[in-house]
Amino acid sequence: xxxxxxxxxxxxxxxxxxxxxxxxxxxxxxxxxxxxxxxxxxxxxxxxxxxxxxxxxxxxxxxxxxxxxxxxxxxxxxxxxxxxxxxxxxxxxxxxxxxxxxxxxxxxxxxxxxxxxxxxxxxxxxxxxxxxxxxxxxxxxxxxxxxxxxxxxxxxxxxxxxxxxxxxxxxxxxxxxxxxxxxxxxxxxxxxxxxxxxxxxxxxxxxxxxxxxxxxxxxxxxxxxxxxxxxxxxxxxxxxxxxxxxxxxxxxxxxxxxxxxxxxxxxxxxx
Numbered sequence: 001x002x003x004x005x006x007x008x009x010x011x012x013x014x015x016x017x018x019x020x021x022x023x024x025x026x027x028x029x030x031x032x033x034x035x036x037x038x039x040x041x042x043x044x045x046x047x048x049x050x051x052x053x054x055x056x057x058x059x060x061x062x063x064x065x066x067x068x069x070x071x072x073x074x075x076x077x078x079x080x081x082x083x084x085x086x087x088x089x090x091x092x093x094x095x096x097x098x099x100x101x102x103x104x105x106x107x108x109x110x111x112x113x114x115x116x117x118x119x120x121x122x123x124x125x126x127x128x129x130x131x132x133x134x135x136x137x138x139x140x141x142x143x144x145x146x147x148x149x150x151x152x153x154x155x156x157x158x159x160x161x162x163x164x165x166x167x168x169x170x171x172x173x174x175x176x177x178x179x180x181x182x183x184x185x186x187x188x189x190x191x192x193x194x195x196x197x198x199x200x201x202x203x204x205x206x207x208x209x210x211x212x213x214x215x216x217x218x219x220x221x222x223x224x225x226x227x228x229x230x231x232x233x234x235x236x237x238x239x240x241x242x243x244x245x246x247x248x249x250x251x252x253x254x255x256x257x258x259x260x261x262x263x264x265x266x267x268x269x270x271x
Contacts, residue, residue: 001086001137001180001230004029008084010077011035012064012122013091015042018141018189020049021223022088027055029227034077034084036062037091064091064118065110074125083129089119089140089163097152108155115159120166130179137230139182140167144243147185148250150261171235180235184226185247187240188216216240 001007009026013019015037023033027050035050035057037043043059050057060076063069077084093114095107119140130136145153146160164183171181217240229237238244249257 001135001233004031004086004227006030006032007086008032008034008081009086009088010084010122010126011088011090012062012118013037014046014059015039016046018186018219018222018226019088019090020046021219022090022226023050023057024053025220025223025227027053027057030055031086032056034058034060034081036060036064036073038063064122065093065113067117067121070118070121071125074122078126078129083133084126085130085133085135086137087122087126087130087139089122089138091118092141092143094156095153098155099152100154103155108158111155111159112162115156116162116166119163123166123170127179131174131177133178135178135180137180137182138167138170139184139226139230141184141186142167144185144187144240144246146183147243148246148257148261150265180230180233182226182230182235182237184237185239185243186217186222187238187243187246189222189239190216190218216242 004026009031011019011022011033014023014035016039019035019037020042023035023046027033033050033055035043035046036059037046038061040061043061047057047059060073062073091114093111095103095111123138123140130138140163142163143156143160145157146164149157149161164185167181167183171183174181222239225239226237229235238247246261249260253260
């Protein structure tokens with residue numbers, strides 16, 4: 001997709017972080033924005049920023065963990081606008097560091113509902129209209145943790161590896177159609193995802209070493225990289241040196257990378 005002008009883009013999780021940055025970047029490229037988020041206040045802040053650029057913008061409060069909420073949202077969008085051209089499945093949720101042995105299953109399920117089923121439901125509901133367009137794109141956000149598995153993040157890695165598998169399978173399925181399918185693997189991005197995560201330890205938010213490791217790239221930089229790849233039709237998007245290193249390790253050392261990554265984590269913890 002080499003031109004975003006007058007394209008209608010749906011962005012989930014647009015109330016902050018990469019979602020907000022994508023909305024602003026697309027606004028500057030003259031796209032029309034349909035933004036959703038569970039956080040109404042953050043969503044309205046994004047709308048104000050987008051409208052300052054001069055772009056058309058519509059907002060909807062949507063809980064991406066709730067299939068009924070997504071279904072209602074999709075119906076409203078299609079009833080009002082008739083079609084969309086781009087779907088950014090960006091909304092995500094995380095847990096603080098926790099072992100599989102200690103994690104509560106209701107929290108594990110919540111991550112699956114948001115990070116995986118949110119992507120699946122949105123894609124399923126908007127796929128017909130995307131297939132009807134001259135050119136269209138689905139952009140799903142996985143993670144560095146969809147490239148490498150890491151300790152104390154089993155639930156998050158599970159969802160992000162699943163998003164990767166869903167996206168890569170869908171890309172093959174739609175390879176002879178007008179719909180381009182992108183999988184985004186951000187490394188550490190300076191957003192509120194870790195701050196807003198479920199934390200099991202009282203001092204988790206004071207774990208500045210872990211937070212700093214997750215803040216290597218700004219949301220604005222990430223959004224620019226994503227849109228540049230879409231313009232160039234590069235459907236596998238790696239963001240940040242940490243994600244690039246993880247990708248190389250997982251491909252060159254498919255079994256041995258676990259020891260390397262664990263050593264790095266231990267070095268950070270003890271530094």
